[in-house]
Amino acid sequence: MHMANIPRFHERTKHIGIRYHYVRTAIYNRLIQLFYIPTTENLADLLTKSLSHELHQRHSNQLGLRYFR
Numbered sequence: 453m454h455m456a457n458i459p460r461f462h463e464r465t466k467h468i469g470i471r472y473h474y475v476r477t478a479i480y481n482r483l484i485q486l487f488y489i490p491t492t493e494n495l496a497d498l499l500t501k502s503l504s505h506e507l508h509q510r511h512s513n514q515l516g517l518r519y520f521r
Contacts, residue, residue, distance in 0.1 A: 498511035
């Protein structure tokens with residue numbers, strides 16, 4: 453998020469592909485906004501991270517997934 457919100461190009465960002473700089477342009481043109489979402493609220497973390505049992509169940513329920521044993 454930090455690199456997307458600050459439109460500077462330097463040694464650390466030169467490896468990022470040109471197509472990914474679209475996000476910077478979209479932010480600059482006010483087409484999109486980026487927001488930080490903590491793990492306790494981010495439903496996508498269910499599919500990408502190892503979560504505690506409680507958090508796993510909460511995200512599953514919010515997505516409408518049923519938990520069978």
